[in-house]
Amino acid sequence: MLYALALLIGIIAGLRAMTAPAAVSWAAYLGWFDISGSALAFMGYRWTPWIFTVLAIVELVTDQLPSTPSRKVPVQFGARIVSGALCGATLGASGGALIGGLLAGIIGAVIGTLGGAAVRGRLAAAFGSDRPAALIEDLVAIAGALIIVVAV
Numbered sequence: 001m002l003y004a005l006a007l008l009i010g011i012i013a014g015l016r017a018m019t020a021p022a023a024v025s026w027a028a029y030l031g032w033f034d035i036s037g038s039a040l041a042f043m044g045y046r047w048t049p050w051i052f053t054v055l056a057i058v059e060l061v062t063d064q065l066p067s068t069p070s071r072k073v074p075v076q077f078g079a080r081i082v083s084g085a086l087c088g089a090t091l092g093a094s095g096g097a098l099i100g101g102l103l104a105g106i107i108g109a110v111i112g113t114l115g116g117a118a119v120r121g122r123l124a125a126a127f128g129s130d131r132p133a134a135l136i137e138d139l140v141a142i143a144g145a146l147i148i149v150v151a152v
Contacts (some may be wrong), residue, residue, distance in 0.1 A: 001103075002091060002094070002095040002097055002100075002152075003097070003101065003137045004094075005089045005091050005099055005102070005148055005151055005152055006087075006088035006089075006091045006092050006101035006102075006104035006105050007014035007088070007102075007104040007105070007108040007111075008080045008106070008108060008144070008148050009023075009024060009084070009087040009088060009091055009105060009108065009145065009148050009149075010084035010085075010087065010088050010104060010105035010106060010107060010108020010110075011109070011111050011112035011115070011116075011143075011144075012078050012086060012087075012088055012107040012112060012141050012144050012148065013083035013084035013112060014071075014108065014109045014110065014111060014112020014115070014136065015112050015113075015116040015137055015140065015141040015144075016056065016059060016060070016063070016118055016137075016141040016142075017059060017079045017080045017083040018028065018052060018055040018056035018058075018059045018083065018084055018115060018131050019056045019059070019141045019142055019145050020084065020087045020141075020145055021043075021056075021083055021086055021087055022049065022145070023041060023054045023142075023145035023146060023148070023149045024043060024054070024058040024087045024090050024091065024114060024149060025043045025044065025048045025049040025052050026049040026149070027149035027150075027152065028043045028044030028048075028049075028090065028094075029043075029044045029045070029046070029048065029049045031044075032058075032150070032152060033091070033094035033096060034146075035090060035093045035094050036094035037095035038094075039093070039098070040080040040086075040089060040090045040093050040098070043052060043086075043090045044107055046134070050144065051131045052152075054056065055063075060138055063134055063138070064131065064134055065140060067109075070117070071113050071116070071117055072113065072114070072117055080109045080113045081109045081113075083108055084105040084106055084107075084108050084109025084110075084112070085102050085105050085106045085109070086105070087105050088102050088103070088104045088105015088106065088108065089090065089101045089102035089104075089105060091148075091152055092104070092105075094142045094152060097125050098112070111140070115139075116137060118136070119137075120133045120134065121133075123136060123137075124149075136146040
């Protein structure tokens with residue numbers, strides 16, 4: 001179950017790179033799972049969720065801008081892989097499976113990045129505009145992240 005959740009949070013990171021770590025760090029900070037004895041204990045520190053929340057809000061705003069590059073360019077893709085790895089590893093660390101969670105998070109981030117781009121492209125074509133597709137993706141990422149961290 002933990003590996004599945006790590007994979008799913010990686011998918012969320014592929015959709016929105018900062019939404020996943022914001023949700024994971026809030027859950028760790030609130031004590032929904034324990035990572036205090038791990039190398040990723042910083043994810044549950046007082047300021048970590050606030051920092052990731054600000055970054056997530058900035059990402060949600062900048063994603064709406066026409067000048068924002070594709071999530072599939074190397075820098076954007078790499079950020080999503082790092083985010084998926086961090087979040088997957090954090091969830092994995094809560095159950096003593098840091099490396100397995102990390103790998104599942106990376107795989108999920110690749111799936112979320114490529115799959116999210118494809119689905120958003122189809123939705124944008126159906127709507128005749130990218131904005132509704134982007135907002136749906138935002139809602140899926142936020143709701144999905146919350147459901148995943150509650151399930152841990």
